[in-house]
Amino acid sequence: MDSSIFQVYEDEIQSLEEEIKLLAEKYEDSQQESTFFSDEEILMSISSYQTEIEGHEFPSNLKAELETLETDLSFLMKFTGIQFTNHSKKTVEKTRNRTVQKHRLSGNCHSLSFRLDFQLLEMQNKENVSVVITDLSIIMESGEDSDVSKFVERAEECGNLLTFFRSFSSYAEWYEHRRCTFRHFKAKYPEIVTLPEGLLGDHIVLRNPSAPGFELMIVWKIHMDEEGTTIPVLDLLTKVPEKGLEQKMATIERAPSRFRSMLLLLGIEAAIDNLIKVVGSEK
Amino acid sequence: MEGGKACAPSGVFAHLEMLEMQSHEAAVKQEEMEQQEEKLARLKATVQELRLQRDDLQAKVDLQQKGQLGKEGVVLPPAQPSARAVLEWKIKSLKAMLRLFYLTGISGKLTKKGVCFCISTAYEGTYLDSYYLDLLTEPEVQIYRHSVPIFIPLEEIAKKYLQTDIRRFLSVLSDHLNAYVQRRYQADQLQKHFSDQIEGKLQRNSLCDLLVFNYNVSRKSKTFLFKVRLLYGDLCCSLPTEAVVSCASDAPASVAEMAAAHSGLFRRVALHKAFRSFGSA
Numbered sequence: 001m002d003s004s005i006f007q008v009y010e011d012e013i014q015s016l017e018e019e020i021k022l023l024a025e026k027y028e029d030s031q032q033e034s035t036f037f038s039d040e041e042i043l044m045s046i047s048s049y050q051t052e053i054e055g056h057e058f059p060s061n062l063k064a065e066l067e068t069l070e071t072d073l074s075f076l077m078k079f080t081g082i083q084f085t086n087h088s089k090k091t092v093e094k095t096r097n098r099t100v101q102k103h104r105l106s107g108n109c110h111s112l113s114f115r116l117d118f119q120l121l122e123m124q125n126k127e128n129v130s131v132v133i134t135d136l137s138i139i140m141e142s143g144e145d146s147d148v149s150k151f152v153e154r155a156e157e158c159g160n161l162l163t164f165f166r167s168f169s170s171y172a173e174w175y176e177h178r179r180c181t182f183r184h185f186k187a188k189y190p191e192i193v194t195l196p197e198g199l200l201g202d203h204i205v206l207r208n209p210s211a212p213g214f215e216l217m218i219v220w221k222i223h224m225d226e227e228g229t230t231i232p233v234l235d236l237l238t239k240v241p242e243k244g245l246e247q248k249m250a251t252i253e254r255a256p257s258r259f260r261s262m263l264l265l266l267g268i269e270a271a272i273d274n275l276i277k278v279v280g281s282e283k
Numbered sequence: 284m285e286g287g288k289a290c291a292p293s294g295v296f297a298h299l300e301m302l303e304m305q306s307h308e309a310a311v312k313q314e315e316m317e318q319q320e321e322k323l324a325r326l327k328a329t330v331q332e333l334r335l336q337r338d339d340l341q342a343k344v345d346l347q348q349k350g351q352l353g354k355e356g357v358v359l360p361p362a363q364p365s366a367r368a369v370l371e372w373k374i375k376s377l378k379a380m381l382r383l384f385y386l387t388g389i390s391g392k393l394t395k396k397g398v399c400f401c402i403s404t405a406y407e408g409t410y411l412d413s414y415y416l417d418l419l420t421e422p423e424v425q426i427y428r429h430s431v432p433i434f435i436p437l438e439e440i441a442k443k444y445l446q447t448d449i450r451r452f453l454s455v456l457s458d459h460l461n462a463y464v465q466r467r468y469q470a471d472q473l474q475k476h477f478s479d480q481i482e483g484k485l486q487r488n489s490l491c492d493l494l495v496f497n498y499n500v501s502r503k504s505k506t507f508l509f510k511v512r513l514l515y516g517d518l519c520c521s522l523p524t525e526a527v528v529s530c531a532s533d534a535p536a537s538v539a540e541m542a543a544a545h546s547g548l549f550r551r552v553a554l555h556k557a558f559r560s561f562g563s564a
Contacts, residue, residue, distance in 0.1 A: 009326035016333035023340040030347050032375050045369035052366055062370045069377040072392045076384050079391075079450070084380055105383065133386070133408035159408025165387035166457070 018096060029091045081169050083107045097124040109165075110172040111179070114140040118161060133159040140168065147224045154226055167228030174222045174232055178202070181269060189276050206279045213241030216255070216279060218272060234263055236275070385413070388457055396421060402457045404464040406521075411464045416456075424449065434490045435459050436518075458519040465521035465553075466491035472555035480558065482508060492518060494554075500541065500561075507531065507538050513549060526550045 037045075046063060077083045084107040093100035099122045106115040119135040136159045138152050148171065155164040179199050186193045186204075194205045206216040217237040224230045236259040238252050262271040364372075384390035391400040397420040403413045417428040424445050431437045437456065444452035470487055477498075485496040492515040500507050509530050516524035526549035528542040548557045 006322065006326065009323070009330055012330050013326065013333060016330065016337055020333065020337050020340060023337065023344055027340060027344050027347065030344070032372060034347075035372055037369050037372055042369060042373050045366040045373075049366035049370055062367065062374065066370060066374055066377070069374060069381065073377060073381055075393055075398075076381070076389075076391060080384070080387060080389055082384075082387055084383060087376070087380055087383065089379065103383075131385075131410040133410075136408070160405070161386050161408065162388045162403065162405040162410070162461075166454075169387075170454075 022094060022096065026091065026094050029094070033088065033090055081110050081173065082165065083109070092119075098122070109169050110176040112141050112168070112172045112175060114138065114168065116161070118159070133161045135159075136161055136164075138164060145222075145224075151224050151226060151228050155228070163228050167224060167230060170230045171222055171224055174230055178220050178222070178232070181272070184269075185272060185276060189280065192276055192280050206276055208279050213239075215239040216275065218259075218275070220268075232268065234259075234268065234271075236260075386410075388461075389453055397424075397427070400453060402453065402460055404457075404461045406465045406468040409468075411468060412460075414460055416453075418449075431456070431460070432463075432489070435463065455519075462515075462517075462519050462521050463491060466494075466515060469521065469554040470494055473558060476555060477558045480561075490518070491515070494523075500538070502538060502541070507534055509542055509545065511545075511549070513554075521553070523550055 046066070049063065084105060086106045087103070089101050089103045091099065091101050101120045101122075102117070103120055104115070104117050106113070108114065115138075117135070117137045118133050121132045121134065123130045123132075136156050138156055140148075140152065151167065152164070154160070155167075182193075182195060182199050182201075182204055186195055186199075191209055192206050194207065195201060196203065196205055202221055203217055203219045206218070208214060215238070217239070219235045219237060221233045221235075222230055223233050236256040238255055240252055259271060259275060262274060265271075266274065381390070381392075385401070385403050388403055388405075389400060390403070391398050394417065397418045400416045400418065401413050402416070404411045414432075415428075415430045416426060419425050419427045426437075426441060426445070429437065435456075436459070440452060440455050440459070444455060470485065470491060473496075474481070474485055480498045482497040482499055485494065487494050494513040495511065497508055497510050500509055507530055509528050512525075512527045513523040514525040515522070526546045528546040528549070530538055530542045545557070545561075548560070552560070
């Protein structure tokens with residue numbers, strides 16, 4: 001008997017097996033993607049799973065696995081400051097060496113929230129898997145910062161998700177830092193410090209209760225360039241009543257530049273603290 | 284006669300032997316045939332079975348997709364799922380979420396004695412190499428194992444930040460790795476897509492912070508050779524700090540101007556994109 005006839009069948013078996021594996025994955029993916037269980041349902045299942053397996057000899061591997069994954073996830077979220085609150089995906093194409101998924105991911109980075117939609121293309125080459133992001137759309141909370149919108153626009157254009165995450169977390173870190181600093185000074189010097197736009201605004205106003213009309217405003221912007229590098233930029237604006245402070249005009253005019261050199265020398269917190277002390281001592 | 288007498292039996296024996304052998308061979312052949320037929324039947328049955336299995340699955344997948352098309356959004360599982368199924372679902376979705384951290388540039392998992400971090404790199408939307416850092420945290424933070432290339436100043440960065448600020452350490456390291464991978468990617472793209480313009484070999488060092496190559500520029504049906512030397516002075520940056528483009532000293536002024544313009548472009552635009560813009564110009 002011709003051995004090639006076996007080959008024909010063997011080839012078909014192999015291709016069928018591959019097809020079945022792919023279909024099974026497709027089915028499972030879709031099942032996974034179209035299902036949702038609340039935290040409550042999961043907690044209930046954990047306890048009923050435990051009673052279910054108590055009579056058996058094998059250890060509760062699933063529960064242990066779940067716990068490890070949860071610890072890893074909470075560690076990463078804490079470490080990076082990036083919290084994912086919601087994630088859904090849909091596999092739109094799947095072949096042996098090519099998978100296309102649509103993702104929707106929302107969460108927050110420190111106190112700023114974001115929502116991302118993107119397409120993830122995975123290609124299996126001989127040795128490695130290549131991942132490409134396309135159709136990226138970013139919605140984020142950043143006030144009306146035009147720097148940030150420009151950066152986001154560019155990231156969307158290039159599908160630059162990694163840079164987005166890195167820059168956004170550095171931006172959010174500064175944002176958080178500014179909020180904490182403002183809160184700290186408001187608590188430390190409640191008579192002098194006011195927050196016209198609240199803790200989330202980008203400026204604070206310093207007033208000496210015994211010198212009405214005289215005001216210093218510290219403006220703290222967080223700049224982001226097109227590449228996504230963030231730097232804090234602080235400035236001092238002065239407001240002086242028309243009469244009475246003539247002899248101090250020179251000092252006041254020099255204040256902004258002195259504040260800038262103080263920032264370089266002492267850092268943000270100490271520079272602001274010094275300035276507040278000066279304002280407080282004015283009589 | 285005697286010899287004949289003696290011969291005849293031996294002739295018979297030989298004949299018998301031959302017959303026996305023939306029948307044995309036939310039996311073996313028969314057996315082989317049967318085995319092959321059996322094997323064929325088995326294969327046929329397997330194929331049949333697999334086809335059925337495939338059709339079943341296909342039908343299930345089709346039904347699933349129809350169901351999803353009918354109802355936007357969430358499709359409820361058909362029956363009350365078992366506790367095990369719910370846990371398996373949760374495990375899968377946690378794994379998917381953990382995998383997403385790969386996209387942020389830093390992912391990792393806790394180990395018995397510390398953390399194993401993975402730094403991923405990308406050029407725009409294309410994810411490139413990942414590097415691993417196995418850190419021990421007790422009694423002090425130290426690098427146990429890593430896959431960071433030798434030419435990345437890991438020790439220097441570690442000395443500066445590892446003990447005081449692990450986040451900063453990883454962020455600086457990631458800047459170095461991303462910039463290196465991006466420089467390499469640009470050089471690769473240049474070789475891949477513009478080899479017809481490149482004259483000779485593109486030379487680069489392992490850190491890809493120095494690139495030297497020559498390329499042809501045609502102007503008014505004449506071809507000029509430009510020599511380029513790109514130096515990436517900032518190791519955390521994927522654009523060169525120094526771009527020298529020179530042409531032959533006897534080239535016309537307009538060509539020299541063009542070389543100067545290219546030099547400016549190389550400092551602002553990724554290498555392969557700069558070449559793409561020459562093509563369209």
